Every structure is written in structure tokens, then in C-alpha cells.
Amino acid sequence: MPLLTSVPIAALPLERFESLIGGKAYLRLMERFARGRDLLGGHAMWHVNSTARGGGVAEMLTSLLAYARGAGIDQRWEVIEGNEPFFAVTKRIHNNLHGAAGDGMPIDDEAREVYESVTRAAGEELANRVVPGDVVLLHDPQTAGMIPVLKRLDVPVVWRCHVGIDAANSITRTAWEFLRGYVRQADAYVFSRKQFVWNELEPDRTVLIAPSIDAYSAKNQELSDSQVAGILAATGLQDSPTRTGDPSFVRMDTSPGRVERRAEADEDRPLRPDDLMVLQVSRWDRLKDPLGVIDGFVRHVLPHSDAHLVYAGPSVEAVADDPEGQSVLGEAKARFAALPRQARERVHLVTLPMTDLEENAVIVNALQRRADVTVQKSIAEGFGLTVAEAMWKGRPVVASRIGGIQDQIEDGRSGRLVDAQDLAAYGRAVVDLLADPDLARAMGRQARHRVRNGFLGTRSLLQYIALFERLVTGQGRPAEVSAPSGYV
Ligand code: UDP
Numbered sequence: 001m002p003l004l005t006s007v008p009i010a011a012l013p014l015e016r017f018e019s020l021i022g023g024k025a026y027l028r029l030m031e032r033f034a035r036g037r038d039l040l041g042g043h044a045m046w047h048v049n050s051t052a053r054g055g056g057v058a059e060m061l062t063s064l065l066a067y068a069r070g071a072g073i074d075q076r077w078e079v080i081e082g083n084e085p086f087f088a089v090t091k092r093i094h095n096n097l098h099g100a101a102g103d104g105m106p107i108d109d110e111a112r113e114v115y116e117s118v119t120r121a122a123g124e125e126l127a128n129r130v131v132p133g134d135v136v137l138l139h140d141p142q143t144a145g146m147i148p149v150l151k152r153l154d155v156p157v158v159w160r161c162h163v164g165i166d167a168a169n170s171i172t173r174t175a176w177e178f179l180r181g182y183v184r185q186a187d188a189y190v191f192s193r194k195q196f197v198w199n200e201l202e203p204d205r206t207v208l209i210a211p212s213i214d215a216y217s218a219k220n221q222e223l224s225d226s227q228v229a230g231i232l233a234a235t236g237l238q239d240s241p242t243r244t245g246d247p248s249f250v251r252m253d254t255s256p257g258r259v260e261r262r263a264e265a266d267e268d269r270p271l272r273p274d275d276l277m278v279l280q281v282s283r284w285d286r287l288k289d290p291l292g293v294i295d296g297f298v299r300h301v302l303p304h305s306d307a308h309l310v311y312a313g314p315s316v317e318a319v320a321d322d323p324e325g326q327s328v329l330g331e332a333k334a335r336f337a338a339l340p341r342q343a344r345e346r347v348h349l350v351t352l353p354m355t356d357l358e359e360n361a362v363i364v365n366a367l368q369r370r371a372d373v374t375v376q377k378s379i380a381e382g383f384g385l386t387v388a389e390a391m392w393k394g395r396p397v398v399a400s401r402i403g404g405i406q407d408q409i410e411d412g413r414s415g416r417l418v419d420a421q422d423l424a425a426y427g428r429a430v431v432d433l434l435a436d437p438d439l440a441r442a443m444g445r446q447a448r449h450r451v452r453n454g455f456l457g458t459r460s461l462l463q464y465i466a467l468f469e470r471l472v473t474g475q476g477r478p479a480e481v482s483a484p485s486g487y488v
Pocket of ligand 1 (some may be wrong): 054055056057059219281282283312313314315352360361364383384385386387389
């Protein structure tokens with residue numbers, strides 16, 4: 001049984017960015033791509049991660065690889081198909097990297113055996129397909145064990161870590177120790193922010209690249225009020241008494257799409273068009289704190305406002321590399337069921353259909369545009385693409401002061417940052433924004449501006465090309481690759 005499955009990659013035109021980032025920045029982008037193409041000389045860039053669907057990494061790869069391919073750079077995307085014990089170990093490592101015990105089991109020799117039996121074989125499989133001149137980018141802990149095998153070929157190997165924690169604890173360090181032997185063999189390691197860089201890694205090989213969003217994807221494309229209403233009505237999440245609204249959207253390949261599948265919701269009734277709405281969109285993961293989001297809303301928002309809380313995540317069968325999804329959703333459902341009646345009437349626990357990923361994405365888009373306030377009350381967060389997504393839509397976001405969220409939101413200006421454990425502070429910030437629509441609008445405007453200047457895919461693409469140039473030519477320093485935000 002092969003361990004790697006190829007993911008198809010679209011080809012998207014970079015030209016569409018000209019009007020968004022301006023002529024000068026666009027010209028620079030084209031020049032850098034031309035240089036990248038010359039250096040690669042027809043060779044391929046290989047990416048490996050652990051899922052093609054669900055979560056921020058798959059979200060970014062889908063877009064960034066498609067733009068790079070559209071610009072003439074051969075991109076390949078492989079997904080590592082581990083078994084249950086493998087994903088139990090990698091989820092444990094993921095949790096440990098965030099300082100959390102996860103399933104509480106150790107990452108010991110037995111775990112290493114499980115881990116290496118998959119990563120070694122996946123590395124061999126890829127090694128049979130990679131040729132000299134190609135470049136390999138491996139994403140996240142699930143793939144780090146492939147590095148030693150691939151380094152035997154004479155090709156640059158980059159490891160991209162999308163997760164991290166501001167202040168490492170002893171659990172985090174155990175996970176670093178487990179992975180460091182593999183990671184140190186890579187030619188470069190990419191982290192999302194300075195605070196996430198592990199100790200005992202080579203400073204010269206360390207690169208910082210913040211994540212980014214695609215302004216044109218189904219997730220982030222502009223939607224009219226009629227589309228938002230039509231999409232939410234089609235999913236059954238919001239009443240549409242007049243049957244108006246248009247559930248259409250534009251697919252990645254520019255063909256027309258239409259939302260047809262219904263979402264599943266634990267709720268007393270669907271939203272009504274004039275209900276105030278607070279939203280969190282997240283995978284079913286304890287580090288996203290679904291119970292805290294519900295409890296904080298019930299205790300600290302509900303008594304002061306008429307707003308409804310929508311907590312939306314993907315249907316759980318769909319996210320293959322996340323063995324905890326089912327049980328976390330179960331815990332959230334139990335919490336919902338135990339709410340007193342008046343609270344239950346105002347909470348909507350939603351799972352979104354994942355059969356058609358672009359349909360799923362545009363439903364998230366419509367929810368984010370419909371929300372009066374968006375929340376990301378995570379306990380740990382590498383970056384939090386959902387924050388940038390909501391900010392891009394001009395929404396005021398209340399989020400935990402952790403990880404990459406702090407790089408996105410300037411507290412009090414382009415959103416609100418609150419202590420991740422402080423339910424009362426989260427509730428107060430939400431209530432303040434619900435009560436002051438002018439303040440909410442002003443923050444939303446700043447939020448969009450902030451994303452335009454620092455967190456669009458064009459910035460990531462430029463940084464990846466700079467990294468690639470450095471690996472191939474040996475020129476350039478990490479600082480040149482690690483451009484600050486504000487570099488469109
Ligand atoms: N997401 C989605 N559908 C869902 C739930 C989440 O498309 O039903 C997306 C969300 O919009 C975001 C990504 O999954 O693009 C989550 O990325 P983030 O960085 O916020 O967190 P991660 O899941 O990577 O920890």
C-alpha cells in the first residue's frame with residue numbers, strides 16, 4: 001500500500017493580484033517568479049503534509065501551490081496516509097508542542113518506532129520520485145521523520161513548522177527533543193514567528209514566514225448580502241422567510257458553484273436574519289476551547305445581549321489526521337444539551353458539510369461575513385488563519401493573546417486581544433463590540449487594512465521564492481527571507 005497520495009493542484013493566475021497589491025508590488029512579484037523559474041529550470045517543488053482537507057495547512061497549500069503553478073513553477077503535493085497508531089502519536093506530538101499533554105501517553109521508544117515506521121517508508125517512497133534539481137518542502141511534525149531519508153539525495157530539503165508556543169514548557173521540550181534529530185538535518189526550517197523557534201537549531205538555517213490567506217478563494221472572495229443570505233438559507237442555518245438570496249459563488253477554476261448541502265446543527269431554531277451573531281469557526285480540537293467559548297458566552301454575553309453564538313466546525317469524519325475530532329465534538333454536544341433552556345435557545349453548534357471543499361469554504365465565508373463579532377478563543381494557536389479570514393472581511397475579532405494571533409491583531413485598534421483563560425474578559429470584549437456598532441465597524445476597517453498589508457498570499461510567495469533562491473544559490477541571509485509584515 002503506498003503511503004503517499006497525490007493531491008491535484010489547480011493553476012491560478014497571479015495577474016488577479018495586480019489590482020489588489022498595486023502595480024509596483026505586482027511587477028516585483030512577477031520578476032521574482034521569473035528568477036525562481038530560471039533557477040528551478042523545469043524541476044519540481046515537492047510538498048508533503050498530512051491532510052488535503054481541513055485545517056490551516058491544507059487551506060494554504062491549496063492556494064499557494066496553485067498560484068506558483070499558474071506562474072509556471074512545477075508543484076507537487078503529496079499527503080502522508082498514516083495508520084491510526086501513527087496519527088495517535090503525531091496528534092500527541094502536536095499537542096505536546098503546544099505544551100499540552102494530549103492523550104497523556106509518552107513519546108518514548110515505542111512511539112518512535114510507530115512514527116518512524118511510517119515516515120521512513122514515506123521518505124523512501126518520495127525518494128524514488130524526486131530527482132536531482134528538485135526541492136522538497138515537508139510540513140509539520142507528521143513529516144519530519146522523512147528528512148533523513150530525503151537528505152541522502154542531493155536535493156534541498158526544507159521543514160516547515162506551522163505550530164508553536166510562545167513560552168515552551170517541559171512538555172513542549174520533550175516534543176522538540178523527539179523531533180530535533182530529524183529537523184536539524186534539513187537545509188532550512190521555517191517557523192511562523194520568532195518566538196516559536198526551538199532552541200539548539202542553527203540560526204543560519206532558521207527562517208520566519210508568517211501564514212497568509214487567499215483573497216480570491218471560496219473562503220475569502222467577496223460575497224454580496226444576497227449571497228450571504230442565500231448560502232446560509234441553503235445550508236438551513238438561517239431562515240429565509242422570503243426565499244430570496246442567491247447561494248452561488250465562484251470556484252477556484254472560475255466556474256460557477258452553488259451551495260446545496262445542508263449543515264447539521266444542534267440548536268433550538270435556525271438563526272433569523274435580524275439576530276445578532278457571535279461566531280467561532282474551528283476544527284473540533286480542545287486547543288480551540290469549544291467548551292470555554294460556550295461557557296463564556298452563556299455566562300458573560302447572554303445576560304447582557306440578545307446575541308446568538310454559532311460555533312462551527314467541519315464534519316468530523318472528514319479530517320483524517322485528527323483522531324480527537326469525534327470526541328471533542330461529542331463533548332461540545334453534551335455541553336449544549338446540558339444548557340438551561342434560555343441558553344440553549346441562543347447557542348448553535350454546527351458541523352459543516354465537507355464533501356465539496358469549496359462549498360464548505362464558502363459557507364465559512366458567509367458565516368464570517370454574517371457575524372457581528374468573530375471570536376477565536378484558542379488555548380494555543382500557531383497562527384490562526386480564521387482570524388485573518390474574519391479580519392479580511394472587515395469583522396471585529398475578539399481573540400486570545402497567544403501565538404500568531406498577536407501578530408495579526410493590534411489590541412484596541414484592529415481587534416481585541418484577551419487572556420486565553422479569562423472567560424469574563426472574552427465576554428466583556430464581545431459585549432462591548434455588540435453594543436457599539438461604530439466601534440465594531442472602525443475596528444473592522446483597520447482589520448482589513450492590516451491583512452491587506454501583511455497577510456495576503458503574495459507576501460508568503462515572495463518569501464518562499466527568496467528562501468528557494470538562497471538554498472539554490474547559497475546567497476542571501478535569513479533576514480532577507482524573513483521579511484517583516486507590511487511586505488505585500
Ligand atoms: N475551516 C474550514 N471549514 C471548517 C472549519 C475550519 O474551512 O468547517 C478552516 C478555517 O476557515 C481556516 C482553517 O480551517 O482556514 C483553520 O486554520 P487555523 O489556522 O485557524 O487553525 P488550524 O485548524 O490550522 O489549527
